[in-house]
Amino acid sequence: MERHIRYAHEENALILLDQRALPGTEAWVPCRTTEDIIYALQTMVVRGAPAIGVTAAYGCALAVMESSEADWRAALEQRLERIAEARPTAVNLRWAVERMRSVWHSHAGVERNALAVLFLEEAVRLHGEDIGINKRMGAHGAAVIADNDTIMTHCNAGALATAGYGTALGVVRGAVDAGRRGISVIANETRPFLQGARLTAYELKEDGIPVTVACDNACGLLMRRGMVNKVVVGADRIAANGDAVNKIGTYSVALLAREHGVPFYVAAPLSTIDRNMPTGDATPIEERPSREVTHVGETQITPDGVPVLNFAFDATPAALIAGIITEEGILRPPYDLSIVAAFCRVKTTG
């Protein structure tokens, strides 16, 4: 699974496993240009905040190679900005582009070929770091998982959503790796894109971790019957106050978890925390094409001409979150303070 984002040096292409076709088909999409990268991000060939960040980083390197214009610096700057704006909600996208930009700024007057090498090296570094971050997150998160826990998750915050190992599923894997026994997962199917039914189920089945799929509508009954011990989800952006923006429907799961006394955790790297965003409600929420709702495969499920709403994310208020599991440890409420402390710690020791 760690090969689902792969840079092919021999042909200067980023090769992506097409997550739209899983689990039925393993198809690969080669990206050679800025346009290819933007297409892959927007159509969700690749999705998941950390995976989007890694893809964007390689995309910046491809953008340098593509910028053969006389005024290549201005052309490249435009391409970087277009990558950063490909999707509005996951902050890792802009974070990754900013990281590449700062490499550029720290090499004033660098020539284009040399910059291409610098960007590619930085993308490879970021790619490798992400797996390590997820493993540290998993090791920290294992502490909140007990033997025989059934863990509910929403969407896919697994290897496929990251460079590998996963955030929420990294915590599941971390618990298994730490020797917890009898761990199983309930994957909410996660309409409309069905990341849970398609991707989370696929990953965990491959790893031999027991997984059951349920419709998103089942959360309430399953919690009421005591069939869920913990909830662990990923995030696309965490605001400075600890509100977590994640896949649409996460907020419902969190509210049900509070009602039933089920601890609700968010697992995300520090790069997902946007300290400039005061609250979850202030975060831009992407609206995606109607067809994701009106059709499943080729089957049309709504009548012709009936409009649909397709918001891709929602915000879970910090008050519903028991802990934010990061590579630097588990942040606890009040999050405005614990987030500042985590960043200070990184600055001091990093």
Next chain:
Amino acid sequence: MERHIRYAHEENALILLDQRALPGTEAWVPCRTTEDIIYALQTMVVRGAPAIGVTAAYGCALAVMESSEADWRAALEQRLERIAEARPTAVNLRWAVERMRSVWHSHAGVERNALAVLFLEEAVRLHGEDIGINKRMGAHGAAVIADNDTIMTHCNAGALATAGYGTALGVVRGAVDAGRRGISVIANETRPFLQGARLTAYELKEDGIPVTVACDNACGLLMRRGMVNKVVVGADRIAANGDAVNKIGTYSVALLAREHGVPFYVAAPLSTIDRNMPTGDATPIEERPSREVTHVGETQITPDGVPVLNFAFDATPAALIAGIITEEGILRPPYDLSIVAAFCRVKTTG
């Protein structure tokens, strides 16, 4: 839409509009035997508690015609019981069969041909009553709907779920008929069977009432953004304490509604109230075939071999319900008392 359950006297068949094929195809399924009726109920050719009751009533008449055995009374009794047990949650099914049984019991010694006529007459009466009940429910319910309300509903509690007009959608139609302006509906798509996306959207579009479809996961965001003024849903069984058992996911919607101060109403005839059932949690919850979750049309969405959970209903606690809209008026908390009062009123005046 009121012709979707139609008895064809010339061929002694109940002709059902196949709700599995809507909105793409208008196909008709003729039922001539007890087996045909049970198949139609179990595979959801027809669904919705009141519509199930009407179908079962006609099924009892077909069962009389079919019972040509020497000991036809014992054979018929078995057939009636098999119809009553075709699905476990909607109490209208058993209620309708009991009503036919009591016709039989009040005609001791009746011959089979005469009983067939009596049953058929009673089924036609029950069928006709249901539309009237829904219209009275709609007129009562209109009182809680204001101009420009956006009403969220879950599943399909419309004409297709009843003999016609609908319970929850009867309240919407009642509000429009009472002159309310600017009424619109958000139909939750209602996984896995997609009754909202397919049936509610179809019905309301036909009636020219503005309807928008959203994934079940969107409820939280839509309420948080103030896009929902009221919730009105149907019910498959209401317990003596007012807990309402309805399509899976209703409980999540009710909890979100409370969190956001959105009034949550249940619209159902008194025949849906089961005074022998103490609470919603005590009500049997049907588990349906995995394929409803694993496939949409011919498209498989889960990996081979991954198990799924497919509970069809959940219970919404009475404490989350602002009112139960019946043909006898709107019941208010405490429901244990208002339910008893409603039944006493019917007994006195009926």
